[in-house]
Amino acid sequence: xxxxxxxxxxxxxxxxxxxxxxxxxxxxxxxxxxxxxxxxxxxxxxxxxxxxxxxxxxxxxxxxxxxxxxxxxxxxxxxxxxxxxxxxxxxxxxxxxxxxxxxxxxxxxxxxxxxxxxxxxxxxxxxxxxxxxxxxxxxxxxxxxxxxxxxxxxxxxxxxxxxxxxxxxxxxxxxxxxxxxxxxxxxxxxxxxxxxxxxxxxxxxxxx
Numbered sequence: 001x002x003x004x005x006x007x008x009x010x011x012x013x014x015x016x017x018x019x020x021x022x023x024x025x026x027x028x029x030x031x032x033x034x035x036x037x038x039x040x041x042x043x044x045x046x047x048x049x050x051x052x053x054x055x056x057x058x059x060x061x062x063x064x065x066x067x068x069x070x071x072x073x074x075x076x077x078x079x080x081x082x083x084x085x086x087x088x089x090x091x092x093x094x095x096x097x098x099x100x101x102x103x104x105x106x107x108x109x110x111x112x113x114x115x116x117x118x119x120x121x122x123x124x125x126x127x128x129x130x131x132x133x134x135x136x137x138x139x140x141x142x143x144x145x146x147x148x149x150x151x152x153x154x155x156x157x158x159x160x161x162x163x164x165x166x167x168x169x170x171x172x173x174x175x176x177x178x179x180x181x182x183x184x185x186x187x188x189x190x191x192x193x194x195x196x197x198x199x200x201x202x203x204x205x206x207x208x
Contacts, residue, residue, distance in 0.1 A: 033087055035107060035115040042151070043099040043122055047075075048091040049107050049115060062092055065104040068117060073108075099149060100127045123175070131201035133191055137208045140181040146193060146201060148175035154200065157192040181207065 033050040040046070047062050059078060063071040075092050097103050099122050107115045123145065125132060132145045144156070151173055158167035158181070166189065169177065184207045193201040 031109060031113070032107065032115045035118060037105055037118050037120045039097070039120055039122060043097050043149070045094040045097045045103065045105070045120060045122075046091060047094060047105055047107070048089065050087050050089045051109065052087050053085050060090060061108040062094070063106050063108055063114075064094065064097075065106075065117075066098060066101060068102075068104040068119065071104075071106065097122060100124060100147070131193060131203055133203045133205050136203075137206035138181075139208065140184060142179050142181065142191075142205065144177045144179065144191060144203075146175055148173075152195055155194040157194065159190050159192065161188045161190075 031052045031054050033052050035049045036047075038046040038048070049060075051060070059076050061073045061077070062075040064074045065071040074094060074096075077090055077092065094103075094105075097120075101122060102124050103120045103122055104117055105120065106117045109115070126145060126147055130147050133142055135142065146154075148154070154172045156167075156169040156172060156177060156179075157165060158179075159165055166184070167179070167181070169179070186208050187206070189205050189207060191203050191205060192199055
């Protein structure tokens with residue numbers, strides 16, 4: 001009985017230690033009033049956060065991860081010791097975010113204080129392909145996505161099964177295009193991406 005009591009007390013002590021010290025080292029900061037991510041068309045990510053009133057001597061750190069668990073510091077905001085009576089806004093642009101993948105971010109404010117982790121999808125659906133057309137089959141409205149890190153200019157063709165041109169869109173410099181296809185007969189069609197006069201990619205699509 002004595003040994004069981006000692007074991008219970010030991011476990012309670014360990015739990016209390018974790019709550020007081022372990023949890024503190026990974027606590028969410030109550031001073032972060034907002035934390036936002038915004039991706040641009042060239043895979044740069046704007047990281048923005050607002051810190052509430054208070055004092056600090058540590059420089060905030062923007063931390064990045066590709067799996068949501070293992071983070072590295074990608075930017076340290078110059079820190080100034082002191083306090084403020086008003087909320088302060090900070091922002092930084094991550095120019096080296098990984099395209100065609102999930103990117104995870106958090107901000108370390110003070111020792112042991114973090115924002116919640118946020119996830120940003122930079123076209124992860126293109127991770128294992130170069131050209132997507134969806135939905136497929138479709139009734140007549142589709143979205144096309146392709147890799148275009150170099151910001152090249154593409155022309156887009158739509159032909160039917162007899163190779164007759166149905167649609168042509170020139171000089172696309174983005175990596176995405178939404179296309180409306182009204183009044184097309186049900187059947188098989190083909191989207192063709194052309195770059196510098198050469199066929200880059202093509203995909204079959206079914207209209208129903």
